[in-house]
Amino acid sequence: MxxxxxxxxxxxxxxxxxxxxxxxxxxxxxxxxxxxxxxxxxxxxxxxxxxxxxxxxxxxxxxxxxxxxxxxxxxxxxxxxxxxxxxxxxxxxxxxxxxxxxxxxxxxxxxxxxxxxxxxxxxxxxxxxxxxxxxxxxxxxxxxxxxxxxxxxxxxxxxxxxxxxxxxxxxxxxxxxxxxxxxxxxxxxxxxxxxxxxxxxxxxxxxxxxxxxxGMLRGTxxxxxxxxxxxxxxxxxxxxxxxxxxxxxxxxxxxxxxxxxxxxxxxxxxxxxxxxxxxxxxxxxxxxxxxxxxxxxxxxxxxxxxxxxxxxxxxxxxxxxxAYRVDGEAPRPRRAQPGRALWRDLDGLLPQAQVSAGQTQGRRRAVYRRPAFLDEFAEIGTRRGIVAVGFHQDPKTVDHEWWMAASPQALMDCFDAENPEYYHPQLARAAVRILDRLERAWLTLKICLGRAWTEGTRGDSDSKLSGAWPAQAEPVFWEQAERFFERRLRAEADASPSATSHPQGGVAEESRPSVGNDAEAETERQVRGLVRRIYDEVTAVVVARQPGEVDPYLQMAVLEHRPHTSRGRPFRERNDV
Structure with a gap:
């Protein structure tokens, strides 16, 4: 044989x-x-x-x-x-x-x-x-x-x-x-x-x-x-x-x-x-x-x-x-999460210095150390991209689903096109800042929808039904958030003057772009609009009804918890995700 x-x-x-x-x-x-x-x-x-x-x-x-x-x-x-x-x-x-x-x-x-x-x-x-x-x-x-x-x-x-x-x-x-x-x-x-x-x-x-x-790669x-x-x-x-x-x-x-x-x-x-x-x-x-x-x-x-x-x-x-999560007692490999697009994990693929500079101060967000090969990847001009392989498995026996995805264009845009051996640190910081803002926006939308349903139905906040509206909103939000992310990153790249690159991602002080405050304000305005729009889409079935066709308590709760509005009590965004 x-x-x-x-x-x-x-x-x-x-x-x-x-x-x-x-x-x-x-x-x-x-x-x-x-x-x-x-x-x-x-x-x-x-x-x-x-x-x-x-x-x-x-x-x-x-x-x-x-x-x-x-x-x-x-x-x-x-x-x-x-x-x-x-x-x-x-x-x-x-x-x-x-x-x-x-x-x-x-x-x-x-x-x-x-x-x-x-x-x-x-x-x-x-x-x-x-x-x-x-x-x-x-x-x-x-x-x-x-x-x-x-x-x-x-x-x-x-x-x-x-x-x-x-x-x-x-x-x-x-x-x-x-x-x-x-x-x-x-x-x-x-x-x-x-x-x-x-x-x-x-x-x-x-x-x-x-x-x-x-096995050594199980669930990663x-x-x-x-x-x-x-x-x-x-x-x-x-x-x-x-x-x-x-x-x-x-x-x-x-x-x-x-x-x-x-x-x-x-x-x-x-x-x-x-x-x-x-x-x-x-x-x-x-x-x-x-x-x-x-x-x-x-x-x-x-x-x-x-x-x-x-x-x-x-x-x-x-x-x-x-990629290893390093904000605990011992480093732990990043787990595969189905339904989570690769671009959302961008902060785990960039240098930690750029991630820290782009994040909101005071946030308690998971900290990841990027894969070691990326330290050399930035210095070699023969690269085309990154491939991610995910396999969602429970720690012991059950296998759920696997996938392969190409690196988001946003990650490759964080390299200077004229000097591919160096990172473009301004764009990297902008990418992390926009991603950070979108993650907080999703938390705002999730909590507002959950509270509106729970208070409007006078139900238990731990009930499975209290997550119905957030579950409906999540895929819609992240699909539109990805397009928004790419569009905003492209706009900030176009608005930034070309930077003189230096080793280790350094940039000469006189060449640093000055888009900061204006770009952040525009990002904030558009993100708030995105959150309100999806909140209104999900709750439209309640708000659009005539009086008497739906529980008035539910209508009042939907209007009261609409995010980023002056109606009802204001919602304070959390900084701990």
């Missing part, structure tokens, strides 16, 4: 620079990176998972996984960017290259681990062959394999006898095999987004347990650069690896990807990540083994826990593709 070599089998769909589409293998994604525009992953979390693997491979192949001095690392990174391909060594680095400098670095790396990139075989990719002996159960006094089933492996399929089989042709009694080209994507998704809780039992060292933790929104070519995108993804070094270096393990380890790790003595490559690929909570049928499709799967002991320190180094 074919082992399905992921290096050369064409399982990854891509969009080429020349305009056509096709498929390539794992090695081809690196070797042909200068010819590929982007990866057309069949599901967004698969894109995020594959990007972590490709980033680790790029670190290894370019030898940028080690760092002596920051300047020295950046110099080597820039030589690769200028060189334009991974299949040969840049001339400036050949003198120190540890292998044949005239050879192909991509081929050298993949040949070294040729038997580790097969989907099936003696040492299958991201799998543990020991599960055949460790996951067993007793039936009629005989030990038989205790597998998990394909339906548990493929997200969205019903699981168990009570699964929602009326939504799909799959069910527990007919678990249809998965082609290997599809199975690799589900393996990657499960590796990074796998669920916590009860799982197939695994017996190690005489002790059988069946509990697992959630992550961000990835997009350059003009896949080659550029991968190099932009790299950050100086010194930041991935654990605080306790004595307790750290070697910086190895799972396929690079000589032996499989001990489930009772998990290795600690020792650098960027292990941080990106080896911080996993599940173990898998795919079982092929005679046709080479995946007919069954072992899916169980990877490490029984506390596998990782409580505070791992930051993942370079995640």
């Amino acid at each position: 074919d082992d399905y070599d992921l290096r050369h089998r064409r399982w990854a769909p891509v969009h080429y620079i020349r305009g056509d589409t096709g498929h390539t293998g794992l090695q081809g994604l690196i070797a042909e990176a200068e010819l590929i525009r982007s990866i057309n992953a069949p599901m967004p979390p698969g894109y995020a998972a594959l990007w972590h693997v490709l980033t680790a491979l790029t670190y290894r192949i370019t030898r940028l996984d080690t760092q002596d001095e920051p300047y020295e690392w950046l110099r080597r990174r820039d030589q690769w960017l200028a060189h334009g391909t991974f299949t040969s060594v840049p001339p400036g680095l050949r003198g120190t290259w540890p292998e044949d400098p005239a050879g192909d670095p991509v081929e050298q790396y993949f040949s070294r681990f040729a038997d580790r990139f097969a989907l099936f075989g003696a040492r299958p990719f991201l799998q543990d062959i020991r599960l055949r002996d460790q996951c067993v159960k007793t039936e009629k006094k005989e030990k038989v394999p205790d597998t998990s089933g394909v339906n548990k492996f493929v997200l969205g399929r019903p699981v168990g006898e009570n699964g929602a089989t009326w939504w799909t042709r799959h069910h527990d009694g007919d678990q249809r095999p998965v082609p290997p080209g599809e199975a690799i994507w589900w393996l990657l998704v499960q590796w990074y987004y796998g669920a916590a809780g009860k799982i197939t039992a695994r017996e190690v060292n005489g002790k059988k347990t069946s509990d697992s933790k959630s 929104i992550s961000y990835y650069p997009r350059g003009h070519r896949l080659f550029d995108s991968l190099l932009i993804s790299l950050v100086p690896p010194a930041g991935a070094q654990p605080e306790d270096t004595a307790a750290a393990g070697p910086d190895l990807c799972p396929w690079e380890r000589k032996d499989l790790p001990d489930p009772d003595a998990p290795p600690r990540p020792g650098g960027m490559c292990s941080l990106l690929t080896a911080v996993h909570k599940h173990s898998f083994l795919l079982v092929p049928d005679l046709e080479g499709n995946v007919a069954d799967v072992y899916r169980t826990w990877a490490y029984r002991a506390a596998a990782w320190p409580e505070r791992l180094p930051a993942n370079p593709f995640l």
Whole structure:
């Protein structure tokens, strides 16, 4: 049976620079990176998972996984960017290259681990062959394999006898095999987004347990650069690896990807990540083994826990593709929120200095540290944008929805068009200020509508019905707010004189634009109008009725709580969101 070599089998769909589409293998994604525009992953979390693997491979192949001095690392990174391909060594680095400098670095790396990139075989990719002996159960006094089933492996399929089989042709009694080209994507998704809780039992060292933790990306929104070519995108993804070094270096393990380890790790003595490559690929909570049928499709799967002991320190180094909330005791990755447009999280992608300058004084708003790759992203002129991948999941078992979104144009406008290596700080501050004002405006609208309904119906403010009007207003408000945001940002950019850019986003004092007060006043006027207009649209069904057709208390409450008007008692906007 074919082992399905992921290096050369064409399982990854891509969009080429020349305009056509096709498929390539794992090695081809690196070797042909200068010819590929982007990866057309069949599901967004698969894109995020594959990007972590490709980033680790790029670190290894370019030898940028080690760092002596920051300047020295950046110099080597820039030589690769200028060189334009991974299949040969840049001339400036050949003198120190540890292998044949005239050879192909991509081929050298993949040949070294040729038997580790097969989907099936003696040492299958991201799998543990020991599960055949460790996951067993007793039936009629005989030990038989205790597998998990394909339906548990493929997200969205019903699981168990009570699964929602009326939504799909799959069910527990007919678990249809998965082609290997599809199975690799589900393996990657499960590796990074796998669920916590009860799982197939695994017996190690005489002790059988069946509990697992959630995957490293579960429930998060992550961000990835997009350059003009896949080659550029991968190099932009790299950050100086010194930041991935654990605080306790004595307790750290070697910086190895799972396929690079000589032996499989001990489930009772998990290795600690020792650098960027292990941080990106080896911080996993599940173990898998795919079982092929005679046709080479995946007919069954072992899916169980990877490490029984506390596998990782409580505070791992930051993942370079995640934004972290940093206003609490410990940094926490930003959670994926369905229905929340990417532009609303703009403050988590800009430098913190610009975010702080644009926010309203005294507000208690969540503070996020942007993904680490964006620190280098601003200095490279080969970028085209940012891709966000969100997967809304509960912390344990339930998967809700996933999505992929391109970076808002507003974010890219915050870079100076004539000097793409520097931020345009005035525009960045204006973007944060407008976003900040819109968030406060939504809170105003939400509270006014809730109070109007509760007081007008003389009901309980905790009742589900009290949220009916805010729920009706929310999608309408944010749809119009996005258009308003782009329009106001464009107006402020047109009104600002061109600024002289300096490194680290600095701007000469004499060139700072003076749109401040006028722009803020115009933004305030338009935002108030937007809030009143949507409030009137939602409550029109009450106000437009004739006397006697609707409860007069409800009509009075609607008029009294209309925001930004002199009628009734004034509403004080809150500054704590």
